[in-house]
Amino acid sequence: MSKVLIIGSGGAGLVSALSAHESGAEVIVASKTLPTRSQTSMAQGGMNAVLGTEDTIENHISDTLNSSAGLGDESRIAFMCERAPEAVRWCNSIGLPFSRNESGEIARRRLGGASAPRACYAQDYTGLKLLHTLYDQCLKAGIEFKNGRFLLNLITDHETNRVLGATFLVIETGEVEEIRADAVILATGGYGNLYGKHSTNSVQASGDGLAAAVRAGARLADMEFVQFHPTALKGSSILISESARGAGGHLLNANKERFTDELAPRDVVARAIHDEMAKSGAVYLDIRHLGEEFITHELPQERKLAQIYEGIDPVHDLILIKPSAHYSMGGIEVNTQCMSSVQGLFAVGECANHKTHGANRLGGNSLLELVVFGRECGNKASEYADMHPAPAVENSQLVKDTNFVRGVMYFTNQIDFYQKQEMLANIFYNNVGLVRDDMGLKAVLGAIRQMQKELPFMGPRDKSKICNTNLVEFIEFGNKIELAEIIVVCAISRVESRGAHYRVDAPQRNDRMFGAHTITWKEDGVLCADFMQ
Structure with a gap:
């Protein structure tokens, strides 16, 4: 039986787990926290789908395209919107307690940017109730969960550009373990907690999956686009x-x-x-x-x-x-099969970029995306794992990461990384937030690169192995710094205003860049960036 490893236990991860399980794969879900603490629980407004005659799928597609400000891929948006009614019916069939109107039909409300009321909701707890419903279904299916696993790195065979599994810090014991698999799905959520107290996200949204993906050779797309929710x-x-x-x-x-x-x-x-x-x-x-x-x-x-x-x-x-x-539109670049540029490495949910949100996500499309593409991703990963079993080859990643965790304990703590983390959040909110300009962005980039140099002097104060959250938070901070550099480089490169990326020094949309995506990757540890259609 093929094995699919899913990293992350939010809505996207759980939908993918059910789908891969139904496709016949052995499924393991590894997560640094408990499934019910996922950010999905904060998706309150609803899930878009055209269910009535007063609305059309064409209108849903048009609204999503308009919101994306020229960066949404019409074919992928159409795929999502056309499958939206089926996605809602599937959620209803597994027990999601949708609110009902007077006729007993699933109740719908209009959210921002929509031309009709199409967000199907469960009071204002839609994401939370979806999450609990999915978790119940996964438990009934006997899917294996490994909680308290903090992702360190992906295991890859660089000669074949193939993922083989991942390494984790077991938070409870302080040991490093590897989990091998025939396919890996990253469902680790976004990077909104870079903004700290200026974010609606939980402290868990530190971008660990994206940082691990780019280190493993995957490409990231449109990382400069971060949606700010109007009402926090x-x-x-x-x-x-x-x-x-x-x-x-x-x-x-x-x-x-x-x-x-x-x-x-x-x-x-x-x-x-x-x-x-x-x-x-x-x-x-x-x-x-x-x-x-x-x-x-x-x-x-x-x-x-x-x-x-x-x-x-x-x-x-x-x-x-x-x-x-609030929401990270940028993420791991994936193709129509939900697979990244690394063979066997799939991504779904907020950590992925399916090019359905573009420069600005339409309200009500996040839960929809994780259900539609979660079902697709689980199926495609299972198919890939069945057709391309991972070779049982030697790999040094476990040794490297074990030595890394040990080595971090020898870092000095002359500098308090919690203070630096708060500083990063504040300068991001002020200069890489709703309003940006070249001078402010370059100042932030300079501060980030200084933090990168100082990281060996910011080690954890707690040197114990057991349940060392100080160690976990230090490694998370390292991931944040890695992603912060990418976000700012992308924001400096995009000299225009489009959707969530607003430059006061370039307030107009540049139509010569219409449909151009900011792509970033690493070669020998060096950050590379380019615009690609």
């Missing part, structure tokens, strides 16, 4: 779902006046909020007029989050908000 709580950056605006919530400035179309694409709304905050000093989300009964039934999580993290009740109070880093 001002103090904590906790996400307040687009469903609040989809239900009729208003955005108000400091004078309590509306100033923008609340359901425009996210990049447009986020920049409008940014500009209004600069002018008037504050922006609020107002859902008071929706009424307590509606908020309690349809938006219970938004109310609880505002109460817990900000000490306000949206039934009676305005919600002070700000845009925060």
